[in-house]
Amino acid sequence: MEIKYQSTRSNAEAVTASQAILKGLADDGGLFVPTDIPKLDVSLEKIAEMDYQQTAYQVMKQFLTDFTEEELKNCIRCAYDDKFDTKEIAPLVEKAGVYYLELFHGSTIAFKDMALSILPHLMTTSARKNHIENQIVILTATSGDTGKAALAGFADVAGTSIIVFYPKNGVSAIQERQMVTQKGSNTSVVGITGNFDDAQSGVKAMFNNKELAAVMDQKGYQFSSANSINIGRLVPQVVYYVYSYTRLLKAGAVKNGEAVNFVVPTGNFGNILAAFYAKNMGVPVGKLICASNDNKVLYDFFETGVYDKNREFILTSSPSMDILISSNLERLIYRIAGEDAKATKAMMEALAGEGKYEITDAMKEQMKDFVGGWASEEKAAAEIKRVYDATGYVMDTHTAVASAVYQSYKERTGDNTKTVIASTASPYKFATSVMAAIDPKYSGEDDFVLIDELEKTSGVKIPNAVEEIRSAAVLHDTVCETADMQKTVENILGL
Numbered sequence: 188m189e190i191k192y193q194s195t196r197s198n199a200e201a202v203t204a205s206q207a208i209l210k211g212l213a214d215d216g217g218l219f220v221p222t223d224i225p226k227l228d229v230s231l232e233k234i235a236e237m238d239y240q241q242t243a244y245q246v247m248k249q250f251l252t253d254f255t256e257e258e259l260k261n262c263i264r265c266a267y268d269d270k271f272d273t274k275e276i277a278p279l280v281e282k283a284g285v286y287y288l289e290l291f292h293g294s295t296i297a298f299k300d301m302a303l304s305i306l307p308h309l310m311t312t313s314a315r316k317n318h319i320e321n322q323i324v325i326l327t328a329t330s331g332d333t334g335k336a337a338l339a340g341f342a343d344v345a346g347t348s349i350i351v352f353y354p355k356n357g358v359s360a361i362q363e364r365q366m367v368t369q370k371g372s373n374t375s376v377v378g379i380t381g382n383f384d385d386a387q388s389g390v391k392a393m394f395n396n397k398e399l400a401a402v403m404d405q406k407g408y409q410f411s412s413a414n415s416i417n418i419g420r421l422v423p424q425v426v427y428y429v430y431s432y433t434r435l436l437k438a439g440a441v442k443n444g445e446a447v448n449f450v451v452p453t454g455n456f457g458n459i460l461a462a463f464y465a466k467n468m469g470v471p472v473g474k475l476i477c478a479s480n481d482n483k484v485l486y487d488f489f490e491t492g493v494y495d496k497n498r499e500f501i502l503t504s505s506p507s508m509d510i511l512i513s514s515n516l517e518r519l520i521y522r523i524a525g526e527d528a529k530a531t532k533a534m535m536e537a538l539a540g541e542g543k544y545e546i547t548d549a550m551k552e553q554m555k556d557f558v559g560g561w562a563s564e565e566k567a568a569a570e571i572k573r574v575y576d577a578t579g580y581v582m583d584t585h586t587a588v589a590s591a592v593y594q595s596y597k598e599r600t601g602d603n604t605k606t607v608i609a610s611t612a613s614p615y616k617f618a619t620s621v622m623a624a625i626d627p628k629y630s631g632e633d634d635f636v637l638i639d640e641l642e643k644t645s646g647v648k649i650p651n652a653v654e655e656i657r658s659a660a661v662l663h664d665t666v667c668e669t670a671d672m673q674k675t676v677e678n679i680l681g682l
């Protein structure tokens with residue numbers, strides 16, 4: 188079956204997967220969604236015998252139907268290789284009866300590597316397939332982790348260049364150092380004076396600017412996106428949900444057909460949406476538990492059906508979840524609205540205008556797969572300590588939010604379904620917050636100073652990604668006002 192990609196905001200003609208990957212965002216400002224969520228055509232027992240790369244092929248071929256077998260297998264081979272520090276790619280670790288799906292074994296030690304190590308290959312293959320001659324300019328807003336993973340993926344990839352905007356005061360010291368030391372003649376990194384939502388809105392505005400697109404085209408450039416609005420990000424993320432279920436099957440931890448819950452620390456709603464797609468492909472999923480930090484706009488939405496971003500933006504120790512405009516929620520809204528583009532558009536316009544929209548009761552009925560939860564800074568820190576004291580396992584601040592939300596969900600509901608927690612970053616990325624949670628004497632220390640302490644505490648070797656930036660030279664130091672983002676892009680490209 189051929190899968191095409193449709194905008195969430197109009198019934199304009201659907202495009203192929205490769206065209207959707209190249210464009211990033213639909214012309215009308217909507218997000219591309221598959222015309223159907225395809226089913227797996229091999230059994231989960233069969234997939235249990237496959238490795239990560241083979242699983243990736245079985246999942247991705249269902250979505251990227253205009254890629255040939257050779258093209259797709261080549262992309263997968265180039266992505267999931269020894270850039271990852273384990274052959275399993277995404278190991279499933281059991282601690283005290285809960286499964287942690289470690290998605291941080293790639294080159295930048297956050298889950299963004301799972302998709303961003305393959306996106307450049309999907310992008311250049313798509314460009315070839317569609318006879319694109321312009322240079323593809325990847326324009327990206329980051330809350331900390333996407334930026335580095337995208338830079339690492341696109342650095343020195345022929346036919347592309349990449350510009351990353353990050354909130355100057357909204358990322359961890361290690362996240363910032365990772366980005367500003369990025370090598371590659373086609374990379375640019377810019378700090379902005381605003382927060383992540385400002386960065387994301389600025390980037391979206393450039394995507395939607397038709398005059399800018401025309402000027403760029405004249406000079407031989409066109410934009411695409413490495414953010415999770417790109418379906419080339421979303422599709423590779425479905426893979427590890429299928430993979431983790433089949434690892435449980437293989438280990439005899441679940442019987443075929445037995446449901447599993449997934450808990451996902453959520454920001455832009457991309458990771459958990461991929462879990463929802465996996466469920467719709469045929470993976471037996473019980474609840475999808477959406478975990479938020481103090482920026483609990485999604486929790487409130489699941490409780491009340493009202494999405495309201497009019498609230499204080501809180502900087503937390505889980506910065507990759509500090510988001511009030513969860514872009515990918517639009518894809519769920521479109522689906523539960525019965526694929527009604529007009530209704531979706533109206534709600535997104537209300538969000539852009541009043542900062543708020545409400546869904547209907549009928550739509551609420553369709554969200555039963557999801558449960559919202561949130562954990563405060565104190566709760567998440569206490570969870571790091573609790574699990575460390577009980578098991579010796581050290582988790583990062585984002586995973587801790589999910590783990591804390593899961594503990595209170597279980598207490599509240601008594602639901603004993605086997606549960607997988609998406610573990611989205613290495614604790615090394617947030618060394619100070621993690622060490623201070625374990626022992627308050629470390630609070631306020633420098634991330635880099637605590638790296639050796641963390642190694643002693645966790646017994647996990649310092650990852651290469653951290654070693655290599657300790658002494659690396661700063662190569663990017665541009666900072667701009669939020670309002671000047673477009674001017675900065677024009678300067679970089681010489682428009």
Ligand SMILES: *Cc1c(COP(=O)(O)O)cnc(C)c1O
Nearest residue numbers: 332454455456457458507611612
């Ligand atoms: C990006 C990120 C998240 C949030 O994922 P979304 O797909 O935006 O919901 C959570 N944790 C970490 C460490 C991340 O980098």
